[in-house]
Amino acid sequence: MEHTPVLVAETLELLEGTALRVLLDATVGAGGHACAFLEAKVDGEVIGLDRDAEILDVARERLAPFGERARLHHAAFADLELVLQAEGIERVDAALFDLGVSSLQLETAERGFSFRLSGPLDMRMDRSCGESAVELVNRTPERHLADLIFELGGERSARRVARAIVERRRRRRFSTTDDLARVVREAVRGRSRIDAATRTFQALRMAVNDELGQLERGLEAAAGRLRVDGRLVAISFHSGEDRVVKRFFREERRLEVLTRKPLRPSDSECERNPRARSSRLRAARRLADA
8 A cells, every 4th residue: 555645735835935955854754755845846855764664665665766865764763863964964954754654554464553454563663673562562550551541542441441451461461453452442432433442552552662752852853953944844643743743843942833723634635545634734944043
């Protein structure tokens, strides 16, 4: 399944009128936004980062026609400074954060992101390091697990879900996505327009990858590397991500907010790409140092 980037036209419009040459794509993913930027800016360059080495291979193939104008690195937000040092770049003209999980990751069963596909309970963006979801689910204390599912997933039945997980793992460890999804669905009562396992899986993925902590560190590093009048753009798919971005833009003295309210995808885009419905775009401009 091909991943379709969201809010591409809106992103490019926010970058118009700036002396834009170097874009730091901090979550390059499958390369959708980077490709659109390079096509629109014939003298532009992209420094792309991603924690996911497997999806980075997809981006490399997609961006290969642009040659050295697209330079990609297997790196997390914490490595942003090191990547720019290696590239010999002091300042970038814009930085883009396209958050969340891609269609390619969701539709690959062995990655363990999807509750609809049977696969190992992994969920790591970078499978070369860190604790996987199977370890998190099988060792986290019930109270901590409930808090995590509620805070990161917004699941109202978080305590019931956590209790069901702990009761089940006493008898047998979890190992697969469909096994966990079955237990979560049985614990969540009532009807919903989304699958009952959605919020719990989202929470576990965000915890495994420390997504909010990574985002805070990434925004801070990117803002420090922006040139004066440079643009910082963030596309989020989750209210927790959006709150982090909104707070950072509001409190960071080096930035001027350009989007009083987040930009949302058009009805036509949502029809073409249903996963765009929850997306929100916020942008800010780098001010001169005081």
